[in-house]
Amino acid sequence: MSFRGLLLAGAVAFGLGTAVAQAQSAATPQAQYFPLQSYRVGPYAAGGTGFFGGFIDYMNLINMRDGGVNGVKLSWSECETQYIVEQGVECYERMKNHVPAPSAWNPLSVGIAYAMIPSITADKVPLITIDHGRTDSTDGAVFPYVFPLLMNPYSETSAIVNFIGSRVGGDDKLADKSIVVLYHGSPYGKETIPIYQLLAKKYGFKLQQIEVPDPGTEQEAQWLEIRRIRPDYVVLRGWGVMNPVALKTAQKTGFPADHIIGNVWSNSEEDAKPAGDAAKGYIALTTQATGTQYPVIQQIENTVYTAGKGDMADKSRIGSVYYNLGVVNGILNVEAVRIAQAQFGDHTLTGDQMRWGFEHLDLDPARVQQLGAAGLFHSIDVTCSDHEGHGLVTFQQWDGTQWHRISDWIAPDWALLRPIIEASADKYAAQNGITPRDCGKQVASNAP
């Protein structure tokens, strides 16, 4: 038997063991813990710093202004993922045994969220994928712990078509219109292809869907084809650098920016600003308005930033698209805590109790106003069977320096989409041996 072999193996085992032992954190009394798989470096850092900055600032506001939620302080720690799936999974493994236990996961990444679904379902801890994620996880009977809050990709598609309908003078006027969807050549970009086809059939508009290969720095060919088609509207389903390049190329080929409608991943300052002049007039969908005029954002500036505890290094980004999404995400998480506390008591809640909180997350416009977020987002009403929560969307136009809201709050056609979502969820359930819950018989689990 080799001495060095044993020595080596022993050293490896010992090293790993101590690394693990160090990870066990000390217990903190009465705190609600949020693990944050953030991304502050890498190509998507602009989105990550804005979103997680807004989320952290809102939690800080609750701790500083209210002393936590009914006396239970919010706590969190960050783990850098760079938007890479393996790093996100490693962060999940690292933080899942934290004491107190995680309340909910908010990775803001489709890839990381998918990789976590089996694990968080076994752990019974909610996974929040606000504005994105697996569309069929809207069906809470099959996905009890996954919440694509506010808007899933199908709803987004439907809302965009409804918005174009309102621009041309009613859905019945869509029949003689022509729409081109310019999508990113990735699973994300392709996800809504069948839904656009379905809506084209329903409303009778002419539809062409054109792919832009990743990363999308070269789009001459696609825009020449668009020029040939002469559509009334172009829907931009872009990602990253593809968005400003699309706007610039559109300008070169003479397509008007105010007839380009961006989706939720083409709607930030970082998408429009680099295109300079070409972006002026560009319209994009959002679930949360931009700006700092809302009381909740004002309070964050006055309470958190005045005390020097703000998370944003660049204060001018407060009120931007990603930042405000982070704040809205903070509101939804914190209100789920509050609602679950009303059911289970004002103490540290388990993941499963948080799931109950999210499934009863009902914030009507009056409650949203109480929270100081009127106009920031509309409302949400999550139930056991609907994990999206009937979020409304709005549209904003870029004036060259910032976004302005140009539409009312618009509702997607949920009734049309629901059967497709259920069919997909049922297929997932069959493949994975899941018996869907009966959402009619939902009872609260009182186990601590």
Place this chain on the structure above:
Amino acid sequence: MTRANAGAFAVLLVMALIVPLIPSDYMFDAILTPFLAVSLAALGLNLLAGYTGQVSLGSAAFMAVGAFSAYNFLIRVPGLPLLADFLLAGVIAAALGVVFGLPSLRLRGFYLAISTLAAQFFVQWALTTVDWFSDGDTSGVLTTPPLSIGGVTIDSPVRRYLLSLSVVAVLTLVAVRLVRSRAGHDFLAVRDNELAARILGVPVLRTKLFACAISSFYIGIAGALWAFLYLRTVEPAGFDLDRSFEILFVIIIGGLASIRGAFLGAAFIVVLPLLLSRAGGAIFGQTFDSGLVDIVEKIILGVLIIFFLRVEPAGLSALLARVPVPRLGFNKNFGSVS
């Protein structure tokens, strides 16, 4: 049994019998399972690049082929045993490896490396474009179905780890035998001097294609392990060019043409950054921005790579062999016939 084999066997015993007793999901799901998958992929690439001298930048493509083949066989062939599924995934990857290995008959060195990029881009494009591969799933990101072997469900971190370990151990044993066989000597002959090998009667074409096939077979199974036992999700974006580079770096740092080099390199590339990140998080996590800590960790890792390659350009495997533990240590030539 030689001393070298005994050393490796001792490591295996510890990994199989003592390590599973450590009560930590983190260690299995975040460290050891990905370590084993990357080691296996690196072992596969080492057979091609290290032993046969054919540099490839398409490793991630073959991992993707393995992962997607395993997924499709599993959902489309009811009742297929899991191990047979992995085996089939390896065979599909091997078949594709032969196809993309054909340029190696004409091209050498850097030119061959560039031509293997074709595999990298073609496979990713095909997997994103053809819906059939992802079973028509709308998002293209797949969740792996529940796994079981002979009635035992593979549902805990330790079980996933033990299954990975078994697969990797068996395939490593096969690789050790292979490189010491006639075929292994042919590999080295082709690497060292193709013309001389031809004159000595080594069938150069067959040897190159065989190396491509066996290498892709290993990498394909590594891809299946990566997707099924580690991430438990399958998506084309996870097998991009960065992954191919990572595996190439593993064998360069671990040591070319060395079996244990693949494992040492994988430990360096996969495990060390995690330990650094844990240390960085524990020491600076509260005071500094997590992004900043991450960048500092990258700098430290880069410095370590330069340091180790400066001390021993032939890789960690050669470095370990130099550590003076007379008479008791690994045989210098363990896993290597050169």
